[in-house]
Amino acid sequence: MxxxxxxxxxxxxxxxxxxxxxxxxxxxxxxxxxxxxxxxxxxxxxxxxxxxxxxxxxxxxxxxxxxxxxxxxxxxxxxxxxxxxxxxxxxxxxxxxxxxxxxxxxxxxxxxxxxxxxxxxxxxxxxxxxxxxxxxxxxxxxxxxxxxxxxxxxxxxxxxxxxxxxxxxxxxxxxxxxxxxxxxxxxxxxxxxxxxxxxxxxxxxxxxxxxxxxxxxxxxxxxxxxxxxxxxxxxxxxxxxxxxxxxxxxxxxxxxxxxxxxxxxxxxxxxxxxxxxxxxxxxxxxxxxxxxxxxxxxxxxxxxxxxxxxxxxxxxxxxxxxxxxxxxxxxxxxxxxxxTMPELVRPNQEVTLSDQCYRFENVSFSYEKGIEVLHDINFEVKPNSVFAIVGESGSGKSTIAKLMAGFFDANAGRIYFGDQDVKSIPTSQLMKHVAYVAQDNFLFDTSIRENLKIAKADATDEE
Incomplete structure (x- = not known):
């Protein structure tokens, strides 16, 4: 069982x-x-x-x-x-x-x-x-x-x-x-x-x-x-x-x-x-x-x-x-x-982003100490392009997406968005540029439209 x-x-x-x-x-x-x-x-x-x-x-x-x-x-x-x-x-x-x-x-x-x-x-x-x-x-x-x-x-x-x-x-x-x-x-x-x-x-x-x-x-x-x-x-x-x-x-x-x-x-x-x-x-x-x-x-x-x-x-x-x-x-x-859990430290002051490019440099990550989910990951996602991550169940696809959305900090290596380390970008600013939807996403008891607007309250219908 x-x-x-x-x-x-x-x-x-x-x-x-x-x-x-x-x-x-x-x-x-x-x-x-x-x-x-x-x-x-x-x-x-x-x-x-x-x-x-x-x-x-x-x-x-x-x-x-x-x-x-x-x-x-x-x-x-x-x-x-x-x-x-x-x-x-x-x-x-x-x-x-x-x-x-x-x-x-x-x-x-x-x-x-x-x-x-x-x-x-x-x-x-x-x-x-x-x-x-x-x-x-x-x-x-x-x-x-x-x-x-x-x-x-x-x-x-x-x-x-x-x-x-x-x-x-x-x-x-x-x-x-x-x-x-x-x-x-x-x-x-x-x-x-x-x-x-x-x-x-x-x-x-x-x-x-x-x-x-x-x-x-x-x-x-x-x-x-x-x-x-x-x-x-x-x-x-x-x-x-x-x-x-x-x-x-x-x-x-x-x-x-x-x-x-x-x-x-x-x-x-x-x-x-x-x-x-x-x-x-x-x-x-x-x-x-x-x-x-x-x-x-x-x-x-x-x-x-x-x-x-x-x-x-x-x-x-x-x-x-x-x-x-x-x-x-x-x-x-x-x-x-x-x-005593480690905190996700982010600044309050917004930073200037040069573009919408994502870049992983030698990124490693583990949920539990000693058990690595990702090891030395390197890739780049350019604006206006489609990028698919393919792999077996449990291979770390969702983990990569969560790291991109700033849900966790990488244990090693760096993650860049717009030539800025995601650790230096305020969470509220990053959320304006990233839409992350998981297969087991949590929804509040309201409309789908209202759920989507939680990340950006002033979003237009077109957005």
């Missing part, structure tokens, strides 16, 4: 790129704030608010342990319960306030950064070679600017401020368990080796399946946009069966790639969920033994059971953060790839 082969090639390149260009969460954070460095201080405030709010949660655990101890031992002091309960409610109200303030601040930061990234991408696409823009499906741009940039929101608005507080919670809980009794502190690590095993199984050789899923998702987005937007043209020219087959192939491959990824993860997820949900696997038997030996009292036993259980929501949030990072890694590479 054509789609499957194309995606496999994309996946192979993605894995090779990942090996050559390793990234880390700190690098991603640094890159994100390069779009809005003035917001970095505000994010630090958001993190501190979230951490302080998280630490206030522990008042409820102490209160729950106190009430449980009072009920079990049948020594209920309502006055103390009301006092401790009131203080706990006050602490939790403050915790909610701080968490909300942190979330509001981080979301505002997120929206500012995403806006800046989208603006940079839009500005960049105006300056990259036109050939790159026309050869890329419109669905790719939608996936890039809307979906991939949008996927960064969870990382900025939630993971950045909340992950430090989520990590702080189990650290504080473990410290408190060691303070209560070091054996309880050690017992809470019983499930950790099994959790690590689950992660090892989940992420072992997962790159290929993950990139296959991401690329198939991207391909499906592109096919949907193209198929829906072009349905009236497809019907008009009787291409519905062929176009629908491509769309169906994309859907089927997305389904199979999703299933393959989850098949690898099922066992690992089962292990992770089982042991992450069992934090008292060690503290329950150890705590009961210590209590039976009168080494710890009932309140300490209750803390030994409640504190590990309080880690569960934070453990899932930490796991979710890792999953979010895996998903944004590809988006990060896609966005950075576009933003």
């Amino acid at each position: 054509e789609i499957e082969e194309k995606i496999k090639e994309d996946v192979k390149r993605s894995i090779e790129t990942k090996k050559k260009d390793a990234i880390s969460p700190s690098l991603v954070n640094k890159w994100l704030f390069s779009f809005a460095p003035q917001l970095q201080g505000k994010m630090h405030i958001s993190i501190m608010l979230a951490c302080f709010g998280e630490s206030l949660k522990f008042t409820s655990y102490f209160f729950a342990a106190y009430v449980a101890t009072a009920v079990i031992s049948n020594h209920i002091d309502l006055q103390k319960i009301y006092l401790y309960g009131g203080l706990t409610l006050l602490a939790l109200a403050l915790q909610c306030t701080l968490t909300c303030l942190s979330s509001v601040k981080s979301h505002r930061i997120s929206f500012e950064i995403l806006r800046s990234i989208r603006e940079k991408l839009s500005e960049k696409l105006e300056r990259v070679p036109l050939g790159y823009v026309t050869s890329t499906p419109i669905g790719y741009y939608k996936a890039l600017i809307v979906d991939r940039v949008g996927s960064l929101e969870d990382w900025i608005a939630h993971v950045m401020p909340e992950l430090p507080s989520r990590l702080l919670h189990p650290i504080l809980a473990t410290i408190l368990l060691f303070v209560v009794d070091y054996r309880l502190g050690l017992a809470c690590f019983v499930s950790v080796p099994f959790i690590i095993l689950g992660f090892i199984i989940m992420y072992h050789n997962s790159d290929e399946r993950m990139y296959t899923w991401l690329n198939s998702n991207q391909d499906l987005n592109a096919r949907i946009v193209e198929y829906v937007n072009g349905i009236h043209v497809i019907k008009t020219f009787g291409q519905s069966r062929r176009s629908y087959q491509k769309f169906t192939d994309s859907v089927n491959y997305y389904f199979s790639s999703t299933l393959d990824w989850w098949k690898q993860s099922w066992i690992a997820m089962a292990i992770l969920f089982a042991f992450v949900n069992s934090p008292i696997l060690g503290t329950l038997p150890v705590g009961l033994y210590l209590y039976s030996q009168q080494i710890i009292n009932m309140w300490q036993l209750m803390l030994g059971l409640i504190l590990p259980l309080s880690i569960i929501p934070n453990a899932f949030q930490i796991m979710m953060s890792m999953e979010i990072y895996s998903s944004i890694e590809t988006g990060f590479r896609m966005i950075r790839k576009v933003l």
Whole structure:
């Protein structure tokens, strides 16, 4: 299947790129704030608010342990319960306030950064070679600017401020368990080796399946946009069966790639969920033994059971953060790839053209590094003459035409028009003299006449 082969090639390149260009969460954070460095201080405030709010949660655990101890031992002091309960409610109200303030601040930061990234991408696409823009499906741009940039929101608005507080919670809980009794502190690590095993199984050789899923998702987005937007043209020219087959192939491959990824993860997820949900696997038997030996009292036993259980929501949030990072890694590479593309630099000042002659001198060109499409091409096209370029499919005929129209810059050699290097001719001036129509040309939703006049708005009917 054509789609499957194309995606496999994309996946192979993605894995090779990942090996050559390793990234880390700190690098991603640094890159994100390069779009809005003035917001970095505000994010630090958001993190501190979230951490302080998280630490206030522990008042409820102490209160729950106190009430449980009072009920079990049948020594209920309502006055103390009301006092401790009131203080706990006050602490939790403050915790909610701080968490909300942190979330509001981080979301505002997120929206500012995403806006800046989208603006940079839009500005960049105006300056990259036109050939790159026309050869890329419109669905790719939608996936890039809307979906991939949008996927960064969870990382900025939630993971950045909340992950430090989520990590702080189990650290504080473990410290408190060691303070209560070091054996309880050690017992809470019983499930950790099994959790690590689950992660090892989940992420072992997962790159290929993950990139296959991401690329198939991207391909499906592109096919949907193209198929829906072009349905009236497809019907008009009787291409519905062929176009629908491509769309169906994309859907089927997305389904199979999703299933393959989850098949690898099922066992690992089962292990992770089982042991992450069992934090008292060690503290329950150890705590009961210590209590039976009168080494710890009932309140300490209750803390030994409640504190590990309080880690569960934070453990899932930490796991979710890792999953979010895996998903944004590809988006990060896609966005950075576009933003670092070489630009098509052209002057604004028009130049004087001596004639309408085209001349190629030792021109070489490659779309991808190391794979030459044209090598050492030389020819001249004189005015008022007919010049045909004949060759097999994929031999570079369209590439020559695109170079003549200024869609790309040659990697080597020079291209002249009117005795001027095309690199020194403004794009708008070159477009006045060159009419380029491709076999797969993109048309705007208007008349053919209006499409033709885009290159030259004041063109007469005769022209």
